[in-house]
Amino acid sequence: MKIEDLLTRARETFDARTVFAEPVERDGVTVIPAARVVGGGGGGNGEDQQGRRGSGGGLGLLAxxxxxxxxxxxxxxxxxxxxxTRIIATxxxxxxxGLFVGSRVRRKR
Known part of the structure; x- marks a missing residue:
């Protein structure tokens, strides 16, 4: 994939539809879901010792x-x-x- 193609796809990917879903209406109530979206990408090109050229890139999203x-x-x-999941992990x-700090305090005494 060429860098220009990667940038075009990135522009198409990052828009309001990525963060806000289509509104849903039921019984007079409208709900618009929202997400936090994080993304990253990269690309590059180069040439090997035989003179062959290559390029590549990638794009990733987490929502x-x-x-x-x-x-x-x-x-x-x-x-x-x-x-x-986040609450349990926290x-x-x-x-x-707490266990680590408690054990260190007990050792010092």
Whole structure:
């Protein structure tokens, strides 16, 4: 893939539709889901010792839901998504840190 093609695809990929999904309407309530999107890419070209040229590139995205805008009776509210995996990982990290610090304090005494 040429660098120009990579940049074109990146421009097409990163737009509002990547962050906000199509609105969904049910019983007079409209919901617009939103996500946090992180991306990165890279490319390069070169030539080997026999004079052969080559180029390449890549693009990667990571999207996680963060919540949704809810429109009801003309009022807009934000409903955050709850990431249970992140909560458990954070609690685990805090617990491990607490055990580590506790053991160090006990050794000093």
């Amino acid at each position: 996680r839901p963060v919540g949704a805008f809810v429109i009801r009776n003309g009022e807009v509210s934000w409903q955050p998504a709850i990431d249970v 609690l685990g990290a805090v617990a491990v840190t």
